[in-house]
Amino acid sequence: MKVLLVNGSPHEKGCTYTALTEVAETLKEEGIDSEIYWIGIKPLAGCTACKSCAKTGKCAFNDKVNEFLDIAIEADGFIFGSPVHYAAATGAITSFMDCAFYTNGLGGRNAFYLKPAAAIISARRAGTTATLDQLNKYFTISQMPIISSRYWNMVHGAQPEDVKKDFEGLQTMRVLARNMAWFLKCKEAGMKAGVQLPVKEDMIFTNFIRD
Numbered sequence: 001m002k003v004l005l006v007n008g009s010p011h012e013k014g015c016t017y018t019a020l021t022e023v024a025e026t027l028k029e030e031g032i033d034s035e036i037y038w039i040g041i042k043p044l045a046g047c048t049a050c051k052s053c054a055k056t057g058k059c060a061f062n063d064k065v066n067e068f069l070d071i072a073i074e075a076d077g078f079i080f081g082s083p084v085h086y087a088a089a090t091g092a093i094t095s096f097m098d099c100a101f102y103t104n105g106l107g108g109r110n111a112f113y114l115k116p117a118a119a120i121i122s123a124r125r126a127g128t129t130a131t132l133d134q135l136n137k138y139f140t141i142s143q144m145p146i147i148s149s150r151y152w153n154m155v156h157g158a159q160p161e162d163v164k165k166d167f168e169g170l171q172t173m174r175v176l177a178r179n180m181a182w183f184l185k186c187k188e189a190g191m192k193a194g195v196q197l198p199v200k201e202d203m204i205f206t207n208f209i210r211d
């Protein structure tokens with residue numbers, strides 16, 4: 001089993017990466033593979049609502065989003081990491097996740113359905129819980145069980161060395177990784193024992209318009 005760890009920071013090896021590394025090492029101890037996927041620093045377009053993904057299954061901007069979705073289909077779980085930029089997720093990870101989740105939904109890719117997910121946040125000081133709430137919303141609209149830890153998933157620091165001294169933050173990452181591993185093992189055991197996936201309903205789509 002494999003968990004995809006998305007680094008939404010402009011720093012390839014910064015604070016968010018340091019937190020994700022703690023998750024990766026703990027997952028390894030639990031027998032779960034992982035891969036850190038960096039979204040990079042090239043501009044990522046926000047969703048322009050062109051809806052071409054509904055026809056092609058791909059984002060019209062052929063950037064990291066399409067590459068990620070091709071890998072995501074094989075993953076069993078996800079952790080998305082973002083630094084706090086102005087008390088919110090970075091513009092880049094917001095564009096990335098808008099396009100990835102919209103393309104996945106409209107394009108019928110099924111990369112996220114019932115796969116466990118969590119967000120982890122890195123900040124010098126403030127804006128962490130608002131950012132955590134922001135990223136969790138992608139999971140709850142996508143039928144992804146959210147894995148929690150013992151505290152809200154955050155580390156503090158401006159440099160990786162700061163994060164390495166945030167012992168509580170790193171412990172929060174390890175607990176999160178163990179809870180993710182436990183859930184994945186339970187899901188696998190349940191599926192092997194014949195637990196069926198939930199019955200699906202056709203989508204009812206209203207825009208609060210009433211005749």
Ligand SMILES: Cc1cc2nc3c(=O)[nH]c(=O)nc-3n(C[C@H](O)[C@H](O)[C@H](O)COP(=O)(O)O)c2cc1C
Nearest residue numbers: 009014015016083084085086087123124125126158
């Ligand atoms: C544009 C920008 C805005 C930021 N806004 C905040 C903020 O609102 N609150 C905060 O605590 N840190 C803020 N920071 C600092 C980063 O969140 C913090 O240094 C983070 O740990 C960096 O993670 P990284 O090394 O993975 O990029 C900001 C940094 C940048 C570049």
